[in-house]
Amino acid sequence: MVNAMVHPENFTAPQDKQKWLLNRITDGVKKVTLDLSTFVGGANESKYFASIDDENTVAYLYSGIPLARINNTNNFGPYDPTAKDGRQNKVAGFLESQVKVEFTRKGLKEQYVDSGLRYMAVIDKGELPVAINGAKVDGLILSYDVSAGSDVELLSTVTASGSYTLPAASASALGGVKKIATPSEDTVSALKSALKSAGIFG
Structure with a gap:
């Protein structure tokens, strides 16, 4: 008889779906620290995680999530136009690959993890986990709609710093x-x- 108090843990990582990433444009990726608490809860939680439910203690963030800087810590979380912590300002880049997130009875096992932020790429913005319509975009990001075969669009709108x-x-x-x-x-x-x-x- 199965013990009802024992819940399964998802040890197998789901396949990292990278249909959003068409071309990496050299090594345009940098190391950033994610604040995982900014991905948990809220209306987009199910869009951020490839696998998350109340019975598993392990979940995985989708690659391709648009990331933005948190002003007071310089860590990164998902771009959110309704945020108040700096993440509403611009998309700094995209989560390079999926990230394993572990939970305990008290919440996140680790709140901060290092990951890669891609700031140079050709993407299909229609394949991103969440939409970025109207957002300012940093780096060098081009978008090409594969299904429509449309023209390549320059998404980068943020000018270089300095004068x-x-x-x-x-x-x-x-x-x-x-x-x-x-x-x-x-x-x-x-x-x-x-x-x-x-x-x-x-």
């Missing part, structure tokens, strides 16, 4: 991009006047 100031104009160089008003008429005099207004002529 660059264009050099000032000099006697021998313009020094940068100048916006010039349309001359009032098609004459050399009107063109000179427009250039002077833009600071190109002294």
